[in-house]
Amino acid sequence: MVDASLKRPLSFDVNGKTVNVDVAPMARLLDVLREDLHLTGAKEGCGEGECGACAVIVDDKLVNSCLIPALQARGASVRTIEGVAKGDVLHDVQKAFLTWGGAQCGICTPGMVLAAVSLLEKNPKPTEQDVRVALAGNLCRCTGYMKIFESVLKACETAMARESASEAAR
Amino acid sequence: MTASSVGKPLDRVDGRLKVTGTATFSAEVAVANVAHAVIVGATISKGKITALDVGEAQRVPGVVAVLTHLNAAKVPGADKPTEMTDKVVQVLQNDAVLYDGQPIALVVADTLEHASHAASLVKATYAAEAAICEMDKEIGAGFAPKAAPGRPPPDSNRGDIDAALATAFARVDATYTTPCENHNPLEMHATIAVFQGEDHLTLYDATQGIFGLRKRISKAFDLKPENVRVISHFVGGGFGSKGSAWSHVFLAAMASRATGRAVKLSITRQQMFAFVGYRPQTIQQVTAAASKDGTLVALRHEVTSATSRFDTFAEPSANVTRMLYACPNVKTSHRLVRLDVATPTFTRAPGEASGSFALESALDELSYSLKMDPLALRLKNYAETDPDEKKPFSSKTLRDCYTQGAAKFGWSKRKPEPRSMRDGNWLVGFGMATATYPSRQSAASALARVKKDGSAQVLAGSQDIGTGTYTIMTQIAADALGMSVERVHFDLGDTTFPETPVSGGSQTASSVGSAVKRAGMAVRTKLIDLAVKGKGGPLNGMSAEQVDAEAGVLVSKQDRTKSDSYEAVLARNGLDQIEEKIDEKEKAERKDHSTHAFGAHFIEVKVDPDFGEVRVSRVVSAFAAGKILNRKTARSQFIGGIVWGLGLALHEHTERDPRTSRVVTKDLADYHVPVHADVPDMDIVMVDEVDPYVNEIGAKGVGEIGIVGVGAAIANAVYHATGKRVRSLPITLDKLL
Ligand code: FES
Ligand code: FES
Numbered sequence: 001m002v003d004a005s006l007k008r009p010l011s012f013d014v015n016g017k018t019v020n021v022d023v024a025p026m027a028r029l030l031d032v033l034r035e036d037l038h039l040t041g042a043k044e045g046c047g048e049g050e051c052g053a054c055a056v057i058v059d060d061k062l063v064n065s066c067l068i069p070a071l072q073a074r075g076a077s078v079r080t081i082e083g084v085a086k087g088d089v090l091h092d093v094q095k096a097f098l099t100w101g102g103a104q105c106g107i108c109t110p111g112m113v114l115a116a117v118s119l120l121e122k123n124p125k126p127t128e129q130d131v132r133v134a135l136a137g138n139l140c141r142c143t144g145y146m147k148i149f150e151s152v153l154k155a156c157e158t159a160m161a162r163e164s165a166s167e168a169a170r
Numbered sequence: 171m172t173a174s175s176v177g178k179p180l181d182r183v184d185g186r187l188k189v190t191g192t193a194t195f196s197a198e199v200a201v202a203n204v205a206h207a208v209i210v211g212a213t214i215s216k217g218k219i220t221a222l223d224v225g226e227a228q229r230v231p232g233v234v235a236v237l238t239h240l241n242a243a244k245v246p247g248a249d250k251p252t253e254m255t256d257k258v259v260q261v262l263q264n265d266a267v268l269y270d271g272q273p274i275a276l277v278v279a280d281t282l283e284h285a286s287h288a289a290s291l292v293k294a295t296y297a298a299e300a301a302i303c304e305m306d307k308e309i310g311a312g313f314a315p316k317a318a319p320g321r322p323p324p325d326s327n328r329g330d331i332d333a334a335l336a337t338a339f340a341r342v343d344a345t346y347t348t349p350c351e352n353h354n355p356l357e358m359h360a361t362i363a364v365f366q367g368e369d370h371l372t373l374y375d376a377t378q379g380i381f382g383l384r385k386r387i388s389k390a391f392d393l394k395p396e397n398v399r400v401i402s403h404f405v406g407g408g409f410g411s412k413g414s415a416w417s418h419v420f421l422a423a424m425a426s427r428a429t430g431r432a433v434k435l436s437i438t439r440q441q442m443f444a445f446v447g448y449r450p451q452t453i454q455q456v457t458a459a460a461s462k463d464g465t466l467v468a469l470r471h472e473v474t475s476a477t478s479r480f481d482t483f484a485e486p487s488a489n490v491t492r493m494l495y496a497c498p499n500v501k502t503s504h505r506l507v508r509l510d511v512a513t514p515t516f517t518r519a520p521g522e523a524s525g526s527f528a529l530e531s532a533l534d535e536l537s538y539s540l541k542m543d544p545l546a547l548r549l550k551n552y553a554e555t556d557p558d559e560k561k562p563f564s565s566k567t568l569r570d571c572y573t574q575g576a577a578k579f580g581w582s583k584r585k586p587e588p589r590s591m592r593d594g595n596w597l598v599g600f601g602m603a604t605a606t607y608p609s610r611q612s613a614a615s616a617l618a619r620v621k622k623d624g625s626a627q628v629l630a631g632s633q634d635i636g637t638g639t640y641t642i643m644t645q646i647a648a649d650a651l652g653m654s655v656e657r658v659h660f661d662l663g664d665t666t667f668p669e670t671p672v673s674g675g676s677q678t679a680s681s682v683g684s685a686v687k688r689a690g691m692a693v694r695t696k697l698i699d700l701a702v703k704g705k706g707g708p709l710n711g712m713s714a715e716q717v718d719a720e721a722g723v724l725v726s727k728q729d730r731t732k733s734d735s736y737e738a739v740l741a742r743n744g745l746d747q748i749e750e751k752i753d754e755k756e757k758a759e760r761k762d763h764s765t766h767a768f769g770a771h772f773i774e775v776k777v778d779p780d781f782g783e784v785r786v787s788r789v790v791s792a793f794a795a796g797k798i799l800n801r802k803t804a805r806s807q808f809i810g811g812i813v814w815g816l817g818l819a820l821h822e823h824t825e826r827d828p829r830t831s832r833v834v835t836k837d838l839a840d841y842h843v844p845v846h847a848d849v850p851d852m853d854i855v856m857v858d859e860v861d862p863y864v865n866e867i868g869a870k871g872v873g874e875i876g877i878v879g880v881g882a883a884i885a886n887a888v889y890h891a892t893g894k895r896v897r898s899l900p901i902t903l904d905k906l907l
Contacts, residue, residue: 024281040191040194040195041190043357043406045358045838048439048839051356081190097189098186103182103188104407104636104638104810105355106193106404106636107355131846132846139843141407144809145846146851147809149846
């Protein structure tokens, strides 16, 4: 049997900072984030890849951190919900969730926001259908979803309005 | 008067914390020297543990303790529920196994990995007995639940139903069933228990009722209530499942006491199906009869629901039938059967959600027998007063819900014949149903305080389970204090704050809101008194009636140039703060009124005629729920409730293996909750309603009514689309083929 107590060193980037931490061989990325790094924004909703509450972005890919052995993130760059706002300035998606009521209890919210951020980085002008597909892996038990895809679409509008304003200024 | 904040769609005051992932949920509170606990669950549903081998588990490095029935401390109160929300819990007191997944051991270790690994090494040997989970096998042993004080009785009978049935023109007799459903809030139940010495306990717990939990735990552990502190600042959804103290909370406390460490216990999604309650399955027999013009002459609603062998929870599905329509002859009953399962509990609109499926389906069936529009049938039997309590309604604006909802939906375009509407290959159906939910109020306390810097702090125990309590209480407090919301800080979720009821039964806005309002007004009155009677100041000598409060400033009504800020009043009178605590009781006028919120759902479905796939394509729902405190959070609550109804109608079903009584749908892959792709466009109409009697703030509660009637509205639409009447939820493909 592997000695589960023998920790292995792990070095990776989290929200732009390099972190070094010793982790158990099969520790989940989710637990290392939450327990060792105190980044509790990633939530556990199922522990088996069904709900998306634990979503983080690893090297530009949206992943469920409950399914990823932490050691697999060695050398990777990980973005969590704590790294989405720039200091005090919220991301468009966060602002929209706040204004349009995309968050109720807030447990699914970090995963939803990251899924939306990840979508908009790849596709800045999604249709409602695109949003629903991109967020399909994220469950919410409170909002009834409508406010969530409304929020994401509003975030796109804000981003596009800003873009055209800055183009007009040029 | 200050521009009112109540009613405005204020953003959630805790929204920023939530969108940045910095709201601290119970399992996330940083507690020093915390150990992690993992529950080992039974793998049989009935029998005895004959051996428990914990040797290997104990040898895992980092393991601090393995608790089993052989070494766990006795918890004398475990099987002594006293309050309505209390449950009999299974906390390692003996070798009996009563249901699948029951806790049989608790492993405590330095890390979650060690605890989980060790838990997987605990080996149990059982003497299993045959376990029964099918209601029909036990239905002969059905019994009536005991009448609970303050709750409606299990049976009711008005008029003479048999005589009425003998002469009725049209009649429907049908049996409807609803399945067992697990709440599955996205946050799993979690607790951190910290014993300080033998007699002080702090619990950080994901709960809907901090005070109920304190009472139950302090009794069970023989602690003084004031020595138990429960803290719950954020709760990731509850829906009823977090309204009771379940086994894991006791286990965490036992482990903390046994190890002398803080113990964190987050249950797994699989365990969410084991010992934290569920909506029980029901079998409901309904007879509905009418005269030729559609006047209801008889309603009979007989409900049987399932409970555990060791505890009693009855799903009160027939209560809605007693009061919803003006029908002179109504007979209802509730019966229970015991199965080898865990104890069920309150689930979003307990009783109304399941019962309205039966009642509102039966009415739909009756409408076809009468060749009458389903909406016209409801209007024909509109109850102007509560026919059960024989009291006037404190307010009822259901008629407007019907007309506004129907107009927005385009109900008049409905062709009466089933299978008569199409969209390409899809069969299209329209269905409607009435929604109602009682508007409750319980005693609650709150404290308001204006500080010398002119800001306010308002405290009430309470909980925010995602509903928006922080936000609406801030709005209510700001208006009562005559201040702007930015200057008011409302805090909750701590038993050191004034006592409040459980966040269940849609009563938080009503109960806590009334207390907050009165506390705020009391402080405002004190400030005004001080300004007119205290030391000096521009308003001195005026009568209190001549003074208004506006954004933290007192102003003379006659001469608006004369004003005095809260800071100035306090400073001049040498005070650091001024505060008032209010213990608010039920509003007296409630006694003379029946208090309910109402609504109506209009739903369009599209059904694939070849595969039986049902898509809900459009929902228009209109609600009259008294004063809407915040249109944004209220709309969210209505939509969330409707989507729960969609789950009830089409997806959710906790399946058990009849051979073993074990749950087979133990995760979110097998237990289907609605997802993004299932959710249609929903149009929510909020009908204005003023209710001077229901409580101090005129709000009726919006958390539960959304789900009520949705099951029937969808089933009725499916019938209209396909001509197939599905009387057993959920409406899965196989039932339409
Ligand atoms: S916790 Fe990872 S997907 Fe649910
Ligand atoms: S807001 Fe509660 S689960 Fe989505």
